[in-house]
Amino acid sequence: MSDSGSCHGAAPQTVSRKEGHYVALVGPPNAGKSTLFNRLTGLRQKVANFPGVTVEHHVGRVKDSTGRELFVVDLPGIYSMTPRSEDEQVTYDVLTGAKESLGLPDGIILILDSTNLQRHLVLAAPVLALGLPTLVVLNMADDLEARGGKVDPSALAREIGAPVALISAASGQGVERVVQFLQGTGARPVVPQPRVELPVLPNLPARRRWAGRVGLQAGYTPPAPPEWTRRLDRIFLHPVLGPLIFLVVVLAVFQGIFTGAQPMMDGVESLIGWSGERLGNLLPEGILRSLLVEGVWGGVGSVVVFLPQILLLFLFIGILEDSGYLARAAVIADRTMSRVGLQGKAFIPLLSAYACAVPAIMATRTIENKRDRLATVLIAPFMTCSARLPVYTLLIAAFVPNTPIVGQLLGLQAAVLLGLYLLGFAAAVGTALLLRSTVLRHAKTTFVMELPAYRRPSLRSLLLRLIDRAVIFLKRAGTVILLVTVLLWVLAHLPYKDGKAPPIEESIAGQIGRAVEPAIQPLGFNWKIGIGLITSLAAREVIVGTLGTIYGIENAEQDSPPLIESLRKDLTPGGAFALMIFFAFAMQCFSTVAIVRRELGSWAWPAAQFAYMGLLAYFGALATNQLWLHFR
Amino acid sequence: MQLSFKNGAAQTLAQLPTGSQAYLERLDLPEEMSQRLMELGFLPGTSVVAAGSAPGGDPRIFRVDGSEIALRRDTACRLYISAEPIPDLDQI
Ligand SMILES: Nc1nc2c(ncn2[C@@H]2O[C@H](COP(=O)(O)OP(=O)(O)OP(=O)(O)O)[C@@H](O)[C@H]2O)c(=O)[nH]1
Ligand SMILES: [Mg+2]
Numbered sequence: 088m089s090d091s092g093s094c095h096g097a098a099p100q101t102v103s104r105k106e107g108h109y110v111a112l113v114g115p116p117n118a119g120k121s122t123l124f125n126r127l128t129g130l131r132q133k134v135a136n137f138p139g140v141t142v143e144h145h146v147g148r149v150k151d152s153t154g155r156e157l158f159v160v161d162l163p164g165i166y167s168m169t170p171r172s173e174d175e176q177v178t179y180d181v182l183t184g185a186k187e188s189l190g191l192p193d194g195i196i197l198i199l200d201s202t203n204l205q206r207h208l209v210l211a212a213p214v215l216a217l218g219l220p221t222l223v224v225l226n227m228a229d230d231l232e233a234r235g236g237k238v239d240p241s242a243l244a245r246e247i248g249a250p251v252a253l254i255s256a257a258s259g260q261g262v263e264r265v266v267q268f269l270q271g272t273g274a275r276p277v278v279p280q281p282r283v284e285l286p287v288l289p290n291l292p293a294r295r296r297w298a299g300r301v302g303l304q305a306g307y308t309p310p311a312p313p314e315w316t317r318r319l320d321r322i323f324l325h326p327v328l329g330p331l332i333f334l335v336v337v338l339a340v341f342q343g344i345f346t347g348a349q350p351m352m353d354g355v356e357s358l359i360g361w362s363g364e365r366l367g368n369l370l371p372e373g374i375l376r377s378l379l380v381e382g383v384w385g386g387v388g389s390v391v392v393f394l395p396q397i398l399l400l401f402l403f404i405g406i407l408e409d410s411g412y413l414a415r416a417a418v419i420a421d422r423t424m425s426r427v428g429l430q431g432k433a434f435i436p437l438l439s440a441y442a443c444a445v446p447a448i449m450a451t452r453t454i455e456n457k458r459d460r461l462a463t464v465l466i467a468p469f470m471t472c473s474a475r476l477p478v479y480t481l482l483i484a485a486f487v488p489n490t491p492i493v494g495q496l497l498g499l500q501a502a503v504l505l506g507l508y509l510l511g512f513a514a515a516v517g518t519a520l521l522l523r524s525t526v527l528r529h530a531k532t533t534f535v536m537e538l539p540a541y542r543r544p545s546l547r548s549l550l551l552r553l554i555d556r557a558v559i560f561l562k563r564a565g566t567v568i569l570l571v572t573v574l575l576w577v578l579a580h581l582p583y584k585d586g587k588a589p590p591i592e593e594s595i596a597g598q599i600g601r602a603v604e605p606a607i608q609p610l611g612f613n614w615k616i617g618i619g620l621i622t623s624l625a626a627r628e629v630i631v632g633t634l635g636t637i638y639g640i641e642n643a644e645q646d647s648p649p650l651i652e653s654l655r656k657d658l659t660p661g662g663a664f665a666l667m668i669f670f671a672f673a674m675q676c677f678s679t680v681a682i683v684r685r686e687l688g689s690w691a692w693p694a695a696q697f698a699y700m701g702l703l704a705y706f707g708a709l710a711t712n713q714l715w716l717h718f719r
Numbered sequence: 720m721q722l723s724f725k726n727g728a729a730q731t732l733a734q735l736p737t738g739s740q741a742y743l744e745r746l747d748l749p750e751e752m753s754q755r756l757m758e759l760g761f762l763p764g765t766s767v768v769a770a771g772s773a774p775g776g777d778p779r780i781f782r783v784d785g786s787e788i789a790l791r792r793d794t795a796c797r798l799y800i801s802a803e804p805i806p807d808l809d810q811i
Contacts, residue, residue: 166755166758166759167754167758169754171751171755202785203784203785203786205784205785206760206784206785206786209758291754291757291758291762292757292762292763292764295762295784309785317770320770320771320780321771324771324772324773324774324780325774326774326775327774329774330774418773418778418780418789419773419774421773421777421778421789421791422773422775422777422778425791431778431789455755533752533791533794534778534789534790534791534794535752535755535756535759535788535789535790535794536778536788536789537759537786537787537788537789538780538786538787538788538789
C-alpha cells in the first residue's frame with residue numbers, strides 16, 4: 088500500500104507495476120533520488136531537504152521512444168548494504184530480490200551527491216558488487232559547479248567499470264543520459280557488467296580508501312564548504328538567537344492563521360454562501376433543495392471554508408522541510424526529547440504529524456531503535472494534525488474574543504490556538520514519560536543525524552505541494568465528508584410521518600444523539616454535539632460539517648445564521664472548551680488506527696492507544712466543563 | 720586551531736573545543752553504533768572538526784569527511800582522538 092490513508096497521498100504518486108522491466112533508484116539519503124524519480128516519471132513523490140524522506144518503495148512508469156514501458160522504483164536512502172532501520176530494510180529487500188511483488192531489479196541507478204563524492208562513493212562498491220547493470224549518477228552538478236568543485240565522469244567510469252552521468256536532477260541538466268540508460272535496460276538480457284575487476288573490499292576503511300583513490304583518479308576537486316550554511320547555522324543554532332527566532336516564527340504563523348488567512352476565508356465563505364443561495368433559488372422547494380442546500384452546502388461547505396488556513400500551515404511546514412531547517416530543529420529538540428526517553432530524530436515525524444499523523448507514523452521507520460520507534464508511533468496522534476484545525480478555529484472564533492495581547496503580533500485567539508497545540512505536545516510528552524516508566528523501560532536512546540546544507544526552497548515545489556494539499560483536502564471534502572453528510576441528512580429526515588420529515592430531535596439521527604446525551608452531558612455537550620462526536624470518528628473535521636448540516640436543518644425555516652452564531656446559542660463556553668480538549672486528546676481518525684495497525688503489525692497497540700486517548704479525552708473534557716461550572 | 724593535549728590523558732571528541740580539529744583514533748562503541756558512525760565518515764584516521772552545538776551544548780555538531788553530523792555528548796565521549804595524524808591510517 089502506498090496511498091490508502093485518506094489524508095496523505097497527493098495527486099498521482101505511484102502506479103502499479105504488473106509486467107515489465109524495472110530499474111531501482113538507490114543511493115544515500117538526501118542524494119536526490121526522489122527528485123530524479125519525479126523528473127523521470129512525472130509523478131510527485133515527496134522531496135524535502137533532510138535525510139529519510141522516502142520510507143517505502145514507489146513505482147513509476149517511463150515510456151521510451153519505442154513506446155515500450157519501463158518501470159522505475161524510488162527507494163529509501165541507504166548508507167550501506169547493512170540495513171539498520173525499517174526504511175533501509177525496504178531498499179535492502181528490493182535489491183536482494185526479497186520483495187516478492189517486484190523481484191530482482193533489471194538495473195540500478197545509483198545516485199550519489201557529487202558535492203560529497205568521496206564519502207558517497209563508499210556505497211558504490213557494494214552496490215556494483217551486486218552485478219546488476221548500473222548507472223552511477225552524480226547529482227547536484229549545479230551545486231558542485233557553483234561552489235567550484237570538479238569531476239570527470241568519463242574518468243570515473245573507467246575507474247569503476249560502470250557508466251557515469253553528471254546531472255542535476257533539480258534543473259534537469261544531464262538527465263537525458265539517464266533516459267538513454269533506461270532505454271538500454273531490458274533491451275538486452277542482463278548486460279555482463281564489470282569490465283573492470285573491482286578490488287575485493289572487506290571492510291569500511293578499505294572501501295573508503297578505495298573511494299578516495301578512485302575520486303582522485305577521476306580528478307575530483309571537492310567544492311568549497313557551503314559558506315551560507317555555516318553562516319545560517321551560526322544564527323539558527325545560536326544559544327540565544329536560535330530559540331528566539333524559532334519562537335517568533337511560530338507565533339507569527341499562529342497569528343497568521345487567524346489574521347492572514349481571514350480575508351481569504353471570508354472570501355471562500357461568502358462564495359459558498361452565495362452559491363448555496365443561488366442554488367436554492369434555482370431549485371423548487373422540496374427534498375432535493377433541502378438535501379443540497381442544508382445537507383451538502385451547509386455540511387461540506389462549512390469544512391471547505393478552512394482550506395486557506397490549512398494551506399497556510401502547509402506552506403510553513405513546507406518551508407521548514409525544504410530549507411533544511413528541520414534537521415536543525417531536530418538537533419535543538421534532542422535534549423528535551425532525551426529527557427522523556429525519545430531522541431531528536433523522533434522530532435521529524437512528530438513535526439510532520441502537525442500536518443497529518445498517517446505519513447508521520449510511516450516516517451518513524453527511519454528510527455533505528457525499535458522502542459524509540461514504538462514510542463514515537465504511540466504518541467504521534469497527540470500532535471495537532473491539520474484536521475483538528477477547523478474544529479479549533481471554529482470554536483475559538485465563536486467563544487474567544489480577539490483581544491490583542493502583544494499589540495499586533497499576538498491576539499488572544501491565536502494564543503488559545505497555540506495553547507491547544509502545546510497541550511497536544513504536552514500530552515505526547517507525558518505519554519512518552521509514562522511509556523518509559525512502564526512498558527518501554529530501560530530504553531537507552533542514541534541520536535545521530537546528518538545535517539544537510541541549507542537550500543533555498545523553490546517556489547515551484549512549494550506551490551506544487553500546496554496544490555497537492557488542496558486537492559487532497561477537497562477530495563476528502565468531496566468523498567468522506569460528503570458521504571457522511573448525506574447519510575446524516577437522510578437519517579435526520581427519517582422516519583417520515585404523515586408524509587413529512589419529523590422534527591430533527593425525533594429523527595433517527597436525533598434519537599442516536601439523544602441516546603448518547605446522558606453520557607456526554609457532564610462534559611457540557613448536547614445531543615447535537617453527540618452526533619458530531621460519532622460522525623467525526625470517520626475523520627475529525629467531519630464534526631464541523633455535521634454541525635453545519637444539523638443547524639442548517641434546524642433553521643431551515645429562517646435565513647440560517649452563520650455556524651458560529653448557532654454554536655454560540657447552543658453551547659456554553661464550558662462545553663466549548665471541553666469540546667476543544669476532547670478533540671485535542673481523542674484518536675478520532677480511522678486512517679490513523681489503520682496505519683498504526685499496519686506499521687506495528689498487531690491490533691493490540693492501536694486498540695490500547697484508541698482506548699487510552701479516548702479516556703483521556705473524556706475525562707479531560709469532563710474536568711474542563713466541571714471547572715467552568717464551578718468557577719463561572 | 721590545533722588541539723593541545725594535557726599530559727597524555729586520553730582525549731575524546733566530547734572534549735574537543737568548538738573550532739578545533741583532531742584525528743579520530745578509535746571508536747569504543749557497540750558494533751552496530753560504530754558501524755553506523757563509520758558509514759557516516761567517522762573512520763579511524765579521519766580528521767574531525769568540532770563545528771558547533773545545539774543551544775544547550777548537547778548534541779554537538781562535527782565536520783567529518785565532507786558532511787556535518789550531530790552526535791550526543793555521551794556518544795562523542797566514546798570516540799577517542801589524537802592531535803597527530805595516525806601513521807598507518809592517514810591515507811584516508
Ligand atoms: N541544488 C540541487 N538540489 C537538489 C538536486 N536534486 C535534489 N536536490 C535537493 O536535494 C534535497 C533532497 O532531495 P530528495 O529527492 O528528497 O532526496 P532523496 O534521495 O529522495 O532523499 P531520501 O528520500 O531522504 O533518501 C531536496 O531539497 C532537493 O530539492 C540538484 O540536482 N541540485
Ligand atoms: Mg526520497
